[in-house]
Amino acid sequence: MRRILLAFLLVFLAACETVPITGRQQISIHGDAEMNALGAREYRRIIEESDVVTGTKDAKLVSEVGNKIKNAVASYFSQNGQADRLKGYRWDFRLIDDDEPNAFCLPGGKVAVHTGILDITKTEAGLAVVMGHEVAHAIANHGNERMSQGLLVDLAGTALLAAVADEDSTTQFALQAAFGLGSELGLLLPFSRLHESEADRLGLIFMAMAGYDPHEAPKFWRRMAAAKEEEGGEGFEFLSTHPSDETRVKDLESAIGEAMTFYRPSGGRQQTVQSSSPQKLRKMRPRNQD
Numbered sequence: 001m002r003r004i005l006l007a008f009l010l011v012f013l014a015a016c017e018t019v020p021i022t023g024r025q026q027i028s029i030h031g032d033a034e035m036n037a038l039g040a041r042e043y044r045r046i047i048e049e050s051d052v053v054t055g056t057k058d059a060k061l062v063s064e065v066g067n068k069i070k071n072a073v074a075s076y077f078s079q080n081g082q083a084d085r086l087k088g089y090r091w092d093f094r095l096i097d098d099d100e101p102n103a104f105c106l107p108g109g110k111v112a113v114h115t116g117i118l119d120i121t122k123t124e125a126g127l128a129v130v131m132g133h134e135v136a137h138a139i140a141n142h143g144n145e146r147m148s149q150g151l152l153v154d155l156a157g158t159a160l161l162a163a164v165a166d167e168d169s170t171t172q173f174a175l176q177a178a179f180g181l182g183s184e185l186g187l188l189l190p191f192s193r194l195h196e197s198e199a200d201r202l203g204l205i206f207m208a209m210a211g212y213d214p215h216e217a218p219k220f221w222r223r224m225a226a227a228k229e230e231e232g233g234e235g236f237e238f239l240s241t242h243p244s245d246e247t248r249v250k251d252l253e254s255a256i257g258e259a260m261t262f263y264r265p266s267g268g269r270q271q272t273v274q275s276s277s278p279q280k281l282r283k284m285r286p287r288n289q290d
């Protein structure tokens with residue numbers, strides 16, 4: 001058992017990375033090239049199966065806001081000698097025709113926004129809140145971290161089975177049940193909440209770098225919470241992994257000060273999102289994209 005623990009410790013130390021700006025240590029076992037290839041493949045599949053909106057004012061705005069944020073972040077990294085961090089990214093920003101108020105990102109900088117969220121984002125700055133959040137997931141390598149955690153949990157389960165092989169079957173069963181529960185609720189869920197909070201914090205900073213006022217973020221999340229309320233409390237999965245809307249808004253408000261130190265007002269006129277007729281928000285399918 002001691003040898004197994006030592007092996008874990010070595011894997012952990014060898015695979016430790018630091019999230020930019022927040023400085024949080026994260027586990028990252030998979031290579032960037034592997035993650036980016038996985039992200040690109042999955043994105044291609046989703047794009048092929050979805051109604052991608054092109055040529056409209058909204059589609060152009062999604063691409064413009066995404067590129068503004070991406071360019072601002074890239075210039076921040078290159079000014080701080082960290083241009084290498086973005087080397088493997090192939091950014092892509094798309095609008096998908098889907099009523100579900102959602103947005104998602106895949107490793108390597110693939111970001112998609114649903115038309116259903118445009119009624120809630122309302123303005124260009126509101127859209128920047130959502131896209132800043134998604135760009136943050138990509139830059140903080142949350143996909144790699146989550147997959148690495150999954151791998152470690154599997155390995156730990158295997159190690160546990162080996163360690164208790166001599167125990168009677170009741171003890172084995174009890175240990176497995178305890179570990180199964182512990183790994184799911186104790187490890188993976190809090191980490192995904194942590195990812196949401198970190199993407200919120202970095203998202204504020206990234207939108208500020210691109211010239212969008214981070215004070216727009218709590219306003220957007222209040223509108224999101226109201227839209228959710230209107231739907232009878234059914235959770236949109238864009239919110240599902242976060243503790244509560246109030247906590248989120250409170251955390252965002254207290255992170256605005258930090259984000260304002262990165263704020264570079266662009267001075268340019270921002271556009272209003274021309275969303276189509278008032279869209280009905282329909283019940284959400286539970287999906288694990290946020």
Ligand SMILES: [Zn+2]
Pocket residue numbers: 133137195196199290
């Ligand atoms: Zn998220």
